[in-house]
Amino acid sequence: MHCNEVLGCRTSSSPGEQDGGANLGDEGNILLRVVQLLSRNDLPFGEKLQQGLLILLQRMGAERGSIMLLTDDQTRLEVMASSKPSLVGLVQDIREDTVSGHVLATGEPLLIRDILGDERFKPRGVSYKTTSLISVPLRSAQGGHVLGVVNVSDRQDGISFDSDDANLLQTYAGWISPLLENCRLFEQVRQEKDRYKVLARELEHKRNELLVSTMERADLVQMVVHDFKSPLSAIIATYDLLLYMGVNAKQRRIIANGLEGAKNLRKMINDFLETARVQELQSDVFRLAPVDISLVIQQEVERIQIVLKQRNLILQVSTGSNVLVSGDSSLLAHLFQNLLSNAVKYTPAGGQIRVQLVRGKGHRGTDRQGSYVKFWVEDSGMGVPDVSKHHVFERFARASQAVDQGIQGAGVGLYMCRKIVRLLGGSIWVEDSELGGAKFCVELPAIAGCEND
Template sequence: MTIKNEVNSKHLNLILQAIKVLTDRTASLTERLDKSLKMILEGIRANNGSIMIANEQGTELTVLASTKKHIINKKQPVNPKSISGKSFLSQKPVFIQDIHQDPDFAPKARPENYLTSSLMSIPLISVGDNSSYGVVNASDRHDNTCFEPGDLELLMDYSTWISPILQNSFLMDVLSQEKDRYKALSSELELKQKQLITANTQRSELVQMVVHDFKSPLSAVISNLELLSYIGMTEEQKPVVSTAQDGSQKLLEMINDFLELARADEFMESTEFQDISLKEVALKEVDIARPVAKAKNISLELISDKDVIVWGQKKMIHHLVSNYISNALKYTPENGSVKMSWKLKKSTRLTDKYPGVVTFCVEDNGEGVPDDMKQSVFDKFFRMKKDVKIQGTGVGLYICGRIADMLGGKVWVEDANPCGSGSRFCATMFSRKDNDAQQ
């Protein structure tokens, strides 16, 4: 083996060892840079050296590793009149065998600046855009002699090999920091969410308690007013008591609606989903609503005979069906009709979780909903002007909308007849079975 080949082999082994150190993720980036730099400096017999990285603007160099520990993390403006600045800006190695003979740097060659007259500075070139992003410096050879071309070659090879590794290390460190930051942020958000859930639960419980406490004495007031009407009153007392009864009944209905809103929050927290017979729910709610329909002589019909199995929370389904029927009975005139139906279809959307889509509808022959209000009727506390004589606060349909969201479906209202009279309130929900579903 020739002397040149032997030197090249030593250089290659040294660079490979430095690369191995740089890629060791068990140590910090600073420790890896420091250790690998020392190995290379020993290879060229240099006492001092440093690795400097530029900021994003390329106006400042920061010392990341150095044999002089007191200058680590120090910043230096990029100056073309300095050795590192010239190497960084020119993107070319600066190799000075005797600084006292160099026309650019001889005036600055003072003993306190440089112990020897030979220095090297090699730019670190970015793999992506071939721009400089730092420099590697070496100075002060052991024997006070000048650096040789072979030393420059080793330092250049080191710079060439470590550039992509260094960039990757910077990126990995940034990603690690971002990961830690997002992890901390996630933990904080999780804590905030738990606090909000707790606060919301406490609020709902408080609302239910307060509203329920209002309901008890109000019920006593209504009972006594009814008793007073039964006992008998003078003609002057009758309108006063009648007004009090109407106001009390309206207030009681408002209290019931607020309780419903509180229960809607409970629905949102429920995860007890199961297969539910829609026909069974519908029949039960029809039986409950039958006395109200009979009082107005309204025909309450269940058109669909075949049962469908929907996926949901039982209280939610009952609440949605009950509210739709109650709403239809309120707005249907005497001697009118309310019809309930459903239809099962196969899902055609990739985003649907289940194969069967159930459309549930309740149709009435009332005055209908104007086109410009078809979206608003599901807003919280929405009431049409013509509804002043009909009791309610406008939360029933809002709750239906929230329930449909929880079930993964949607709600809407459409005209029951082409002429615009009557309304058909619909809601979609899902079935895990698509047997007998229409295409």
């Protein structure tokens, strides 16, 4: 008489629950081998399951077997290990009219001594060769929910499986379930780590491509713009030569207009190239050193004297001497040159410009070191409206009244000033001047021991 059984003696076993069933003293080495195998980190998850299953099948004298685990979405079973390697990776829907689906749904182990006598699982095809089988659930150590099933079928000696065989498989399942869960989590973490590594490499590759493309494009633009300077210088020189050779009043007016336009274009080119150079600067590209900013200001004031006389502008300068800041002399020169040129541009003929350098506290409480040098350039020009004070340092920004009055400019000078000041660890802002125009103020870290005016 054939017997199909649902085993009720236990649903899982742990290492401390080894009473009853097969003689576990004889099986200790087999189980230990499997546990040690599953604990290894140098083998892929699937390989560990495959080797562990083969050890178990050899001990039980079974011809066939498999380990099936729930997919991540908990809707199907995937063959993770099998005595028939071609089945590994096969995914099937969970159906209670299959042995694995039934055990998964009920959570109970199943021993079938003769499958031909069981109407629920009777073979549906002539090629089905299994006669006796055991299916046991694999339970999570956290919460006890079913992770999958382990199946063995058909003893090599032709005898049906018995309760001792079923208890041995249950013990095996109890030992390996926590290890399987940990291994699977470890494998998922490893896969995620590998995926992020690949993603990081792809992002780095794209970033490098974008960086190279941007640099190449910027270099090309700078090269082309720089090449404009040579023919433009020839045009300016030709205009100067024509004026020197002597022309009539009408010709002089035409040549003067052309010369002014060429010089404005040259200034725009120089501003563009200087902006590109400043944009490329980082605080770790140049080395800060003590710089006498009072000397830098005096030198730039000397260079602009001719323009001041031509415009009949009054310039008052108060700087003291030996006022040291931590900075870069070329950047500081360009900073002050832009501020002074800006004041000259926006101050009408006969107007006033004032430059002053003092020691002072940090602007609006931003002084972190307690030793700052403050200088400003103010004028009697049109000033900067309140609505534009926060935007005037942005790239290509220009005050509306300057545009309305036709004052030439590219809107990059003050942008470069802010860039330089930030690189030097200072601050820059604009406020209204007592002279009626704008007052551009700069604070930079001072070096102890400089003169106090």
